[in-house]
Amino acid sequence: MADRGRLLQRKPDLDFYLHRVFRKKYFRPLQREVITAVVEGHDVFLQASTSFGKSLCFQLPAVIGTGLTIVICPLLALMMDQVNALRAIGVPVQTINSSTPLAERHLIMGDMLSGHPRTRLLYVTPELCQTDSFRRNLSTVHRQGQLNRIAIDEAHCISEWGHDFRPAYQELSWFRKNLNDPPVPITALTATATPRVRSDILTILGLNFTKLKLFNTPSARPNIHYEVRYLGGDDDHDNAISPEDLQVNDLLAWLKAIKCRREARIGADAAALLPPTSGIIYVGLRATSENLASKLDCDETISAVAYHAGLTSQDRTRIQAMWTSPQPHPQESNGKPPPAFSIIVATNAFGMGIDNPHVRFVVHWTPPRSFEGFVQESGRAGRDSRAAASLVYYNIQERDRIYERMSRDAENVRNRGGSKPYIAGLLKNQVARLESFQKVIRYCETATKCRHDLIKDLFGDFELKEMGSQQPPSAHGGAKADRLMSSASPCDFACDFCKEGRSGLAKRKGTVAPDALHEFMRDHMNQLYEGYA
Numbered sequence: 001m002a003d004r005g006r007l008l009q010r011k012p013d014l015d016f017y018l019h020r021v022f023r024k025k026y027f028r029p030l031q032r033e034v035i036t037a038v039v040e041g042h043d044v045f046l047q048a049s050t051s052f053g054k055s056l057c058f059q060l061p062a063v064i065g066t067g068l069t070i071v072i073c074p075l076l077a078l079m080m081d082q083v084n085a086l087r088a089i090g091v092p093v094q095t096i097n098s099s100t101p102l103a104e105r106h107l108i109m110g111d112m113l114s115g116h117p118r119t120r121l122l123y124v125t126p127e128l129c130q131t132d133s134f135r136r137n138l139s140t141v142h143r144q145g146q147l148n149r150i151a152i153d154e155a156h157c158i159s160e161w162g163h164d165f166r167p168a169y170q171e172l173s174w175f176r177k178n179l180n181d182p183p184v185p186i187t188a189l190t191a192t193a194t195p196r197v198r199s200d201i202l203t204i205l206g207l208n209f210t211k212l213k214l215f216n217t218p219s220a221r222p223n224i225h226y227e228v229r230y231l232g233g234d235d236d237h238d239n240a241i242s243p244e245d246l247q248v249n250d251l252l253a254w255l256k257a258i259k260c261r262r263e264a265r266i267g268a269d270a271a272a273l274l275p276p277t278s279g280i281i282y283v284g285l286r287a288t289s290e291n292l293a294s295k296l297d298c299d300e301t302i303s304a305v306a307y308h309a310g311l312t313s314q315d316r317t318r319i320q321a322m323w324t325s326p327q328p329h330p331q332e333s334n335g336k337p338p339p340a341f342s343i344i345v346a347t348n349a350f351g352m353g354i355d356n357p358h359v360r361f362v363v364h365w366t367p368p369r370s371f372e373g374f375v376q377e378s379g380r381a382g383r384d385s386r387a388a389a390s391l392v393y394y395n396i397q398e399r400d401r402i403y404e405r406m407s408r409d410a411e412n413v414r415n416r417g418g419s420k421p422y423i424a425g426l427l428k429n430q431v432a433r434l435e436s437f438q439k440v441i442r443y444c445e446t447a448t449k450c451r452h453d454l455i456k457d458l459f460g461d462f463e464l465k466e467m468g469s470q471q472p473p474s475a476h477g478g479a480k481a482d483r484l485m486s487s488a489s490p491c492d493f494a495c496d497f498c499k500e501g502r503s504g505l506a507k508r509k510g511t512v513a514p515d516a517l518h519e520f521m522r523d524h525m526n527q528l529y530e531g532y533a
């Protein structure tokens with residue numbers, strides 16, 4: 001802590017650490033402001049869109065001066081990605097998780113309790129933070145003045161209103177209650193929090209309102225073109241072709257148009273020498289991922305592969321590596337010409353933490369089950385900040401099927417035995433899931449508003465502004481904003497509504513019209529929660 005005091009007076013040269021340790025040229029908009037607040041010892045809440053670079057906001061402060069930063073991370077894969085990336089650039093980082101051998105745990109703990117830990121970042125699971133022994137050790141490190149801060153990644157997992165609720169996250173309230181002399185600063189980070197989830201994060205973690213700094217970027221990504229494609233309309237009635245094949249044909253036509261545009265821009269010969277365009281198609285079931293991948297792979301311009309939890313971990317690693325670094329091939333071994341597209345057809349086993357900068361499109365083959373999940377998954381596209389696309393295939397039958405399955409799950413919870421508070425907690429989470437799906441329906445069925453604006457509304461971005469959250473300059477000013485203000489479209493024509501116009505989109509949506517489901521859902525959710533509120 002004394003060390004932090006000295007650092008405050010000295011004002012560390014953040015650019016030095018950015019260049020020398022992290023080997024990056026510039027801070028992205030808002031990163032410097034967030035990092036400065038973290039270094040100054042504030043509690044920080046950061047809600048930034050996918051691929052913003054949230055990790056740097058606690059990793060860079062951790063390498064300044066001495067002392068330890070504890071990072072709480074919900075998934076082993078996410079944790080290992082960050083740990084490996086930090087080790088590769090020489091940052092002293094450790095992790096304790098389910099696969100850490102006992103001897104290694106002892107070594108890490110020994111270093112942690114040495115009074116001058118060499119480790120700068122220790123990645124742990126929320127479950128480890130619940131154990132008495134870990135809490136005792138943390139208290140010792142704190143007494144020794146070596147616990148600089150706690151970073152809580154994917155902080156939305158703390159809330160029963162969140163899509164990824166994880167009970168152990170709620171026990172992280174222990175930090176503020178017990179490490180309070182002086183309080184250890186907390187940084188909470190998420191890409192997807194609704195107003196209720198945000199409120200839970202701030203309250204449960206006990207973030208200090210007088211010293212709290214809030215930051216956010218718009219929840220919709222400006223470089224992603226958002227589009228919904230409607231299935232099952234009048235034009236789709238062709239008895240000779242199954243609905244699934246119609247959908248495959250629609251996707252192939254969309255991909256062909258992308259290929260033509262690319263070849264028109266750079267020439268067909270030059271395009272053939274480039275690596276294929278990468279994309280992800282999210283499907284609901286393992287069988288669909290296998291079937292669709294083999295159908296698409298039959299097209300000579302496409303190389304497609306299935307990815308789901310039923311594959312061995314070696315296969316998953318191999319597929320992911322191949323897809324992450326596609327190479328241009330003069331001739332494929334199976335006699336096909338070099339593919340123009342490299343597509344992974346995945347269930348949601350392939351999600352958070354996928355950091356392939358070159359993904360140009362993400363397609364949802366059926367309506368996503370949660371709005372936050374949709375924003376996370378579509379956010380795998382365009383992580384290099386270049387133009388990318390998000391496409392959702394939508395039809396009423398699938399919508400109703402998903403809704404029925406979700407309501408059945410909720411009813412089962414209500415009928416389950418257990419104490420009232422226990423069932424109330426479970427029900428809250430079920431209602432939250434239904435609400436989140438209701439937002440997916442709103443997103444898909446609204447044909448009267450820019451989809452970027454719709455995403456911001458559905459995440460309540462305006463509320464963050466009212467709370468005094470700082471945003472990057474381009475969110476309310478700057479050259480890009482000037483261009484947008486002079487454009488007739490709020491998102492610079494980067495969505496189907498702004499591109500096709502109200503009547504164009506309404507026509508395409510055709511008979512796929514909203515019905516009374518919204519009201520029905522609202523009543524149903526109230527009934528589900530009745531007697532438990």
Ligand SMILES: Nc1ncnc2c1ncn2[C@@H]1O[C@H](COP(=O)(O)OP(=O)(O)OP(=O)(O)O)[C@@H](O)[C@H]1O
Nearest residue numbers: 024026027028050051052053054055056191353355
């Ligand atoms: N200032 C920067 N300059 C260049 N690259 C950066 C910068 N900051 C972060 N990155 C890179 O951006 C990528 C995304 O960063 P990170 O994984 O922290 O994103 P995130 O905000 O956690 O996104 P998500 O919520 O989607 O996981 C990483 O490859 C990271 O190295």
